[in-house]
Amino acid sequence: MIDHARDLASVRDATERLLTAVTKMDNASVAEPSRLPGWTRGHVLAHLARNADALVNVLQGRPMYASAQARDADIERDAPRPLDVQLADLRETAAGFQETGAAPADWSRTVALRNGVTDSASRVPFRRWVEVDLHHVDLGIGYELEDLPAEFVEREIDFLTERFGGHEAVPSTSLTSEDGRIWTTGGGAEVDPVTVEGPAAELLGWLSGRRDGSGLTVKGGALPALPPL
Structure with a gap:
């Protein structure tokens, strides 16, 4: 709540x-x-x-x-x-x-x-x-993104993954932070799921368009291109 x-x-x-x-x-x-x-x-x-x-x-x-x-x-x-x-x-x-x-x-x-x-x-x-x-x-x-409060980072990732959830241009994607927190987003394209792993700050940077995702590990395909916010 x-x-x-x-x-x-x-x-x-x-x-x-x-x-x-x-x-x-x-x-x-x-x-x-x-x-x-x-x-x-x-x-x-x-x-x-x-x-x-x-x-x-x-x-x-x-x-x-x-x-x-x-x-x-x-x-x-x-x-x-x-x-x-x-x-x-x-x-x-x-x-x-x-x-x-x-x-x-x-x-x-x-x-x-x-x-x-x-x-x-x-x-x-x-x-x-x-x-x-x-x-x-x-x-x-x-x-920097690494200086943001942990609660803020987690909640903003929650918000952005929900925003891109089901977006037809974003393949099904699973995100995992270094502390083991998992989010899912996308799902519009019928392809094998992509797994993206990395520090929470890097995940937020990619989702918010502030980083290119080079600090993330991607499995199962290329890093999805996200639509503008």
């Missing part, structure tokens, strides 16, 4: 890790490329701030973004801002998300996200945790 209050605390911890790291940057490093194609670190920071606002909208029953175009335009507008402005925005929007999350609410209700996706309100704090911690990695400032 999802514990939204515990996840809100984890979001707060992840945000503090992010802010502590970003505080050590300077204006020049904010303008440098991130690990996400076409985005500077400023784009990543702007996205994180606007995503906090967007998830407040979700929890309060409003559209997540006015439109896809407005979302992209806001990120482009905010990306070039100096470090102090980025930090102030991150702090303010993170506090707004925590305040909204602390308000009395029916956490079992269904909420609307982007592109017709719906989910339980109780999962929204974990979705924010994903944004904060994975994009912290995307900044390329010393925080």
Whole structure:
């Protein structure tokens, strides 16, 4: 069972890790490329701030973004801002998300996200945790997939393997981490199952499109190509 209050605390911890790291940057490093194609670190920071606002909208029953175009335009507008402005925005929007999350609410209700996706309100704090911690990695400032909390890694692998489960373009695939945890995904293509083994951080990196899978051992065929998230 999802514990939204515990996840809100984890979001707060992840945000503090992010802010502590970003505080050590300077204006020049904010303008440098991130690990996400076409985005500077400023784009990543702007996205994180606007995503906090967007998830407040979700929890309060409003559209997540006015439109896809407005979302992209806001990120482009905010990306070039100096470090102090980025930090102030991150702090303010993170506090707004925590305040909204602390308000009395029916956490079992269904909420609307982007592109017709719906989910339980109780999962929204974990979705924010994903944004904060994975994009912290995307900044390329010393925080790596191996530094992510073990609980986070396991739960995000749970989520991504479920997302690709039954996908017609992904062959049946079994994933095994070094500690013996097993997941299954794919299953759309009628071929012999593929087995993928390796450290949990490498599995997450491959599933999330952040690593090419070269750190994994593949048996029974080639490493499946995953559709974009």
